[in-house]
Amino acid sequence: METENSPIAIFENFSIEPIHEKYAWRICDFATINAERLQRYFPKTLAKNLTPTLSQIFVEQKVREFEKNEEFLFVLKDNENRTVIGLVYIKELDWNKKQAELAYCIGYDYEGKGITSRAVDALSKYAIGDLRLETLQIIVHKTNIGSVRIAEKCGYTWQKTLPEGHTPPNEKPLDMELYELHA
Template sequence: MENENSAIARFESFSIEPIHEKYAWRICDFVTINSGRLQRYFPITLAANLTPSLSQIFVEQKVHEYQKNEEFLFVLKDNENRTIIGLVYIKELNWEKKQAELAYCIGYQFEGKGITSLAVDTLSKYATNDLGLKTLQIIVHKTNNGSIRVAEKCGYTWQKVLLKEHTPPSESPLDMELYELHV
């Protein structure tokens, strides 16, 4: 079992911690409470966490991927009540190019408080300093103003439109905006 010192970073109201088996139930709670927010851009995460049993399988897989340096999932944990308030992925890792994508979501009640920007900035530094990555990407839809603000606030710059990059459930493919941070 991880202890309180396992956090990548600890702030006044929340901490950033690597995925761990102990978070399965809390991730299920987070996903079900925020299902409306997650269904369009995080449909796989949503579908994989609709029940505690599914969440247990999801978390075991993500812990395994983390240990093998295939994908890194971090939880944003409220320090007071220990609930999960957000998730940040470092994914689509290309170790040869030293490149990865960051994807993030925050609970509706924590939106607009600067938590996501602080988490993305912290994990961008972790990805470059600790993992040795040189190019980080954030892919966002042009209508997701909050996510665009997070990318820009964290030093990511717009690169180009990615045509038909993401297909939400029961929708046509969407063009997405590519932001990058180069170290």
């Protein structure tokens, strides 16, 4: 059970690749190193990657979902040291509406270097060109300035506020901002 493993994009020393079984340990490392960062907006991803065994189960599930066109998970990889430095999901797919949501996270050490913007741009083009989706969404909290900038830099435009759009663990629901990109 393997996904196509050729990179979607390569830039400088980084690449974007579809999820593959070989990334289980590296995703576990990424999640545990960045646990505090992932806790608020990626609590499920974090919980499913706290140990190598959990990561193996997570990755096997994500590979199956990728093969069935249910959800697409990509790793951002530092090609020099072969570590996973981030994740980008194409999720909440609605094939009838030709719509999906992009969600992304990057490790502390790689923040602010333009890597996530390039990854979101490449995967937005992939989603529209290869997957034939027509509407892509990014949902962010207004205080996540870096994420708002990424959405805007990649051509997404603000649509509306989603009341109580996300509930982080042990917090009250947060209003979230919806950005969209249309083919």
